[in-house]
Amino acid sequence: MQQVREELPDWRGGGVSVMERGHREDDFLRCAHEAEADLRALMEIPDDYHVLFLHGGAQLQFAAVPMNLAAGQSLTADYVNSGHWAALAMAEARRYLTVNECATVADAGAVAMPEEGAWRRGGDAGYLHYTPNETISGLEFHRVPDAGDATLVADMSSVILSRRFAVRRFGLIYAGAQKNIGPAGLAVVIVRRDLAARAAAAGAVPRVMNYAAQAAAGSMVNTPPVFAWYVAGLVLRWLRKNGGVAAMEKQNAEKSSVLYNCIDNSGGFYRNRVAAAWRSRMNIPFTLAAPQLEEAFLAAAAAAGLAGLRGHRAAGGLRASLYNAVPPAGVLQLTEFMNHFRQTRG
């Protein structure tokens, strides 16, 4: 943020901001390529994958994925319904192909997914779509599913760069940038070249959504989200300088266990409903045994400098999101506050 502020009026000595520079000028092309190279290095993305920086956030990809991968043919896809975001991805895909909901989250007692062996996989599915981290309910898959002969597709919006993934296991990864990458509106798509080539045949896919067209144009079929791409580049460089994804993974495991311990040792004052094996390291929703104290909790937290703890409007309650940008000291401060609040209000 400080670097953006300092160089905003005069980016790379051009006398104007990055937003005012042509996206095909050498300075911006260099910036764009550096961001891509840093993401490739951070995630160890093999050369036979394209990396695209696209408009429209993650939800545009809910449509772009089936449109590109079906490529004008009738296709069936398996969708793992793990919660809010997976369900939206599935509903959007239904417009373009036949969707088989192969597994559904259990939400009655503890929130959990059925074991993989019990998933009702369609034998002829072209791809298997899942959401490795459900941002609202705080459910995370700690193992990458085995897609068998199908292509594995993942919405990594709220988990990308928080832990290591073997990109080779996936045909396509997409993520809205706004959690661990940069400003909202940008989506990163990592797609194996042969899959993107399929899209070339899909005449009905708008060019700005067509992976093959975007790959051929260096993500510049139209003017790219220049400012978001530039900020993403700064974040990716910061990440590389700070130990990369392995360091974040370790830190995120520690951060989340501090908060889960605080919740689990609160004698029921705070409660998280996700089964232990499915608990997210990025998003930790919790409720108070006395829900009428929620507003007082939020007000006292804000007064203590702790912001953004209100749960998603679809879920209510409270939620702490421990994205890469949250330092361990921030989590300690939060748990100290929570302990104090419990002791004084419990």
Ligand SMILES: Cc1ncc(COP(=O)(O)O)c(C=O)c1O
């Ligand atoms: C897992 C997941 N998928 C998709 C989205 C939607 O992203 P966007 O608002 O960029 O379309 C979100 C929310 O930010 C998310 O957490």
